[in-house]
Amino acid sequence: MADGDKNILVVARYRKTEALRMASGLTLLDDPVRVLVCGELEPSDELDIQLESLDFADVPLERVADGAVPAALANAVTQADVVYII
Numbered sequence: 806m807a808d809g810d811k812n813i814l815v816v817a818r819y820r821k822t823e824a825l826r827m828a829s830g831l832t833l834l835d836d837p838v839r840v841l842v843c844g845e846l847e848p849s850d851e852l853d854i855q856l857e858s859l860d861f862a863d864v865p866l867e868r869v870a871d872g873a874v875p876a877a878l879a880n881a882v883t884q885a886d887v888v889y890i891i
Contacts, residue, residue: 810836814885816878817842824891825855831889832862840866841881843874 813836817824821842828840840859846852846868859866869877882888 811886812836812884813838814881814888815840816881816888816890818844818890820891821846822849822852822855824889825852825859827889827891828864829855829858829862832864838862838864839881839885840864841877842866842868843878844869844871 813831813834815824815828815831815838817828817840824842825840828838831838856866867877867881
């Protein structure tokens with residue numbers, strides 16, 4: 806991580822496909838981006854496009870079952886400088 810870089814966390818909680826789209830866009834800032842998906846992802850063509858984009862950009866994506874969300878979220882937030890919950 807270069808000086809001035811911010812660790813960005815995108816939490817996909819409610820509008821998951823939109824959160825993944827936003828995370829893809831945030832990669833243009835050249836800051837490290839990480840995605841935490843809470844619960845299940847509903848399959849769709851748009852979702853597949855966003856997942857492929859994040860994979861191409863080497864963005865870490867962690868899927869967390871609903872019961873484990875509080876602990877995973879607490880851990881991820883402590884490591885981030887900026888958090889977006891969508």
